Amino acid sequence: MRLGLERIIQQGKGGLVVLGSNQKVIGASSGGFTLNGAAFTPARLAELSKMDGGIILDDGWGTILRANVHFVPDGSIPTEETGARHRTAERLAVETGVAVVAVSEGRKVATLFYKGEKIELASPTELAAHINQDLLSLDRLRSRLDDAERRLTRFEVAGLATFRLAVTVIQRAEMVDRMGKLVADRTLTLGEEGLLATVQLHDLLTGLEHTRRMILLDYLKPLRGGTVERAIEDLEDFSAPDLEDLWKVAKVLDFPDLDEPAEPRGHRLLARASRLPDPVREDVVRHFGSLNRLLSASVEQLIEVEGVGETRATQLRAFFDRLQAIALDEPILD
Secondary structure (H helix, E strand, O other): OHHHHHHHHHOOOOEEEEEOOOHHHHHOEEOOEEEEEEEOOHHHHHHHOOOOOEEEEOOOOOEEEEEEEEEOOOOOOOOOOOOHHHHHHHHHHHHHOOOEEEEOOOOOOEEEEEOOEEEEEOOHHHHHHHHHHHHHHHHHHHHHHHHHHHHHHHHHHOOOOEHHHHHHHHHHHHHHHHHHHHHHHHHHOOHHHHHHHHHHHHHHHOOHHHHHHHHHHHHOOOOOOOOHHHHHHHHHOOOHHHHHOHHHHHHHOOOOOOOOEOOOOOHHHHOOOOOOOHHHHHHHHHHHOOHHHHHOOOHHHHHOOOOOOHHHHHHHHHHHHHHHHHHHHOOOOO
8 A cells, every 4th residue: 555655646646545435435436437356556556546536445455446436525524624635535534434545746745534633644765764763762762661670670689679760660661662652653654664663663662561560560559449451551641741750650650759668579570580370470479478578488488389399499599599699799879
């Protein structure tokens, strides 16, 4: 689809493409001709757009149903568009509920109308430049998140964690998530040309949702009026300025003063232990109640937990020893 729209722009023609069909689309259509099983290709879309009328595709965009169609949507539907093609496209999208693309012959821009939104599709070159810049910004933001999480780990293992450290990680995770969704939306409009950016984006977002969930499991009050899902929803509703304020983030999570000592339950660090199923992790956390008690547990004490045999207990104890050794080797007050 992206290539087809680019071809329409390159050949210096305008166009109107309806991305789906239903009874309302048919009712607003006049004239034109029906194609019999014409599979969609970028070249066919561009050639058919040379005619004055518009084009109708099936819902999956795999087949071109009609071409050279004259559309007559409800003229009472309000629109701020000035060009005839764009007015028709916006009204048709509102009336039918189907996405409609109008390609401007003069401005050489494709504009998508859908569900009350108007989105101009920038040229692939311009869009790719924006996406590359966004990926660089996202990479820096992810590095800040990783630094904050490493710092939280060191303080947790040393028994010096505070709510400020936890909230900082949660805040930065939400920022990375929002930036990632923005880049994903832009990358989608590149079509196949956005494949490399999609791979880079996936790498930058790997483990993000898991980290956020584990920290919330560690620090949310057990009797808080909601769940981890509710906390995530609350954060998603935050405006960008509110998200910048650590105190507001802490408040919505029902955390106490940011600089008060915090005692994590141990979900996040236990989740790093290899080959430890989630049900066993939850049983271990439930048994010990806090990370501090968990880190000081002996092999014999670990074996007492259902699902933790001698082999797994020995592996966990070795894992805890490595965590504590790393915390001792790295500076805490940096």
